[in-house]
Amino acid sequence: MRSAVACVALLALATLAPAAQTPSVRGEVVDLACHLEKGPGGRGEAHAACAMACARKGNQMAILADDAVYVVAGDYTANGNAKLLDFVAKRVEAKGQVTEKDGTRVINVTSMGLLKN
Numbered sequence: 001m002r003s004a005v006a007c008v009a010l011l012a013l014a015t016l017a018p019a020a021q022t023p024s025v026r027g028e029v030v031d032l033a034c035h036l037e038k039g040p041g042g043r044g045e046a047h048a049a050c051a052m053a054c055a056r057k058g059n060q061m062a063i064l065a066d067d068a069v070y071v072v073a074g075d076y077t078a079n080g081n082a083k084l085l086d087f088v089a090k091r092v093e094a095k096g097q098v099t100e101k102d103g104t105r106v107i108n109v110t111s112m113g114l115l116k117n
Helices: 002-016 032-042 045-056 075-087
Strands: 024-031 061-065 069-073 091-101 104-114
Touching (some): 032 061, 045 075, 061 075, 069 091
Antiparallel strands (some): 024 061, 061 069
8 A cells, every 4th residue: 555655646746847848049040160260240140141151061050149159960950051041140049959068069959940039
């Protein structure tokens, strides 16, 4: 009987536990090399055409967030950044697994959407 009560208690606690959320990153999709080389000049509407050309070449892209730069990885970078092209030089919210190695943050994007200003 005691084990049955313990099982019921564990089930009740499990249903109260919050569901794990996928981390999200908000910021502008930029060409990583241009951002590092040109600083503020490597972002924004004035740099959109250059960023798009770099993305189409398959260059490494990143999300410039308020807290850090996140290198984009995963399916969104396959086939010359094919899934990422609609988001280049725009503000987005990207969801996916975030990792960090040697000070470089990477997001393996599973979904992405445009932010309204």
